[in-house]
Amino acid sequence: MIGQDAACCPGLASAPLDEDQAAELAKVFKALGDPVRLRLLSMIASRGEGGEVCVCELTPAFDLSQPTISHHLKLLRQAGLIDCERRGTWVYYWVLPTALDRLAVVLKKPTAVEALA
């Protein structure tokens, strides 16, 4: 999981990443480097902040077994991108509010950030 504060994480283009920073970030990008996980994440994230999705709504969108979907969701969770809670029969997933924003900050060129300031 990347740091709690966007300001803590230098942009990819502002200075060469050190080994620890690269190892942390690579975990998150690796979690995003799969089409099923990207679709799952976008299905969850498009509910907006505070929104959540039942796993029973996610599974039917894929031609994959529920254990496979659950495995992909687990990898997204381990990367700090989503969280979940079991309530009764189903598990509900939501996006961690600042996780995607933090990645966006890391990817932004310093010049682009300055242009917005």
Place this chain on the structure above:
Amino acid sequence: MIGQDAACCPGLASAPLDEDQAAELAKVFKALGDPVRLRLLSMIASRGEGGEVCVCELTPAFDLSQPTISHHLKLLRQAGLIDCERRGTWVYYWVLPTALDRLAVVLKKPTAVEALA
């Protein structure tokens, strides 16, 4: 490689990605999902727009053979993140100006983009 125009690519959080969009994006994130490639990319990107780096400056930063470094650079190039040119003995690499920005747009929450508008 993702589309030429950031406006073409919906944000992850604005609507569920379709299979084609997810497959395209996953390729780029997969290229970023490795610490060596992230460090290489940040070494190249931190030269800024128009800046370039000789492979002879990249290799000494890693405890890896030059063919291994070249392989990682090839994967970054195939993902549309960098480009290169051979001049004489060495190959020179530069970041593709909008590639990282486009990814940042994809990751941004719609609310965050609206807040900047």
